[in-house]
Amino acid sequence: MDVRLRRVYEPASSDDGKRILVDRVWPRGLSKDKARLDEWEKDAAPSTELRKWYGHDVDRFEEFIRRYDAELAEPERASAFGRLRELAGQGTVTLLTATKDVDHSQAAVLAARLRDSG
Template sequence: MTETPRVRVRRIYEEPSADDGTRVLVDRLWPRGVSRERAHLDAWEKEIAPSTELRTWYGHIPARFDEFAERYTAELADPQRAEILERLRGIAAAGTLTLLTATKDPDISEAAVLAGLLREHPDAAA
């Protein structure tokens, strides 16, 4: 039986924590007011972010989150995004992975969708 990976979702504006493990920014745009030094990133996987069209449509409107999650999950079948998702899956299998986002409510962000996929399907091929 495979152990559920430890995947966290945090805002990039929060101070890094000793238990963050590998810190990966999953937003397409660099967050305002955060220097690269202060971010303490291990990687910036901007290509896994939702398309501009989907992100614009969603607008972080809570009532649209379920449909956003479905549409974003479909976008993750794109070969480039699928490759990055597999890389994240490998990181999560090896230790704690913290997905970072600049959004005000990370519980309804692309990072939350990714974390859910990584927790629910730790061995799945994208």
Template sequence: MTTSGAPRVRVRRIYDPVEPDDGARVLVDRLWPRGVSKERADLHEWCKDVAPSTELRQWYAHDPERFAEFARRYRDELADPTRAEALDGLQALLRQGPVTLLTAAKRSDISEATVLQEVLRGSG
């Protein structure tokens, strides 16, 4: 819990070791990460439905110069009924306690998980 009493949401790479304060660990990538067993992932949930579309993911290709436009387009995609329902599920999970959004991206700071973190915190 944060000092405001609101549960915390953070972003980590799925390749990082599990930490005791991770809370509910949720993979938000559409594709399963290479080299990670389901046991090692130690997931609460694999939320594929909240992930960006294949077209958007391929266009973005984790190019830092495209992140702002990626984030804008991804926020638009989150209004899609399937993604919106998945996002509602993440919000419900966050009301229960800390949530760690996991991604296989090499740079989690420019990943869909970071965009989701902003949305879940109400600043996106």
């Protein structure tokens, strides 16, 4: 599976494939036109409680992954993840997030899970 990661604020690229925002909250200061999304899979994002607990503290990333994996097993998130897996099975997908540290984000966790499931 060709699953890529980018910040949603970066310009779209012709090789992005399907552009999917995986944040629960719309990115600050970004218009829908400029985002150039194909989908917004907010149900795949971590819960508000988990997102606030994590606070993008890299020291908490391993525990964040463990807790987020547990959330991804919940029906609503499992369904959203299934949709992402379906899209990734059809061609290139680029998971988008507003987070500055993409490598320590829910998008990185989702990308890894998608690659493992393919």
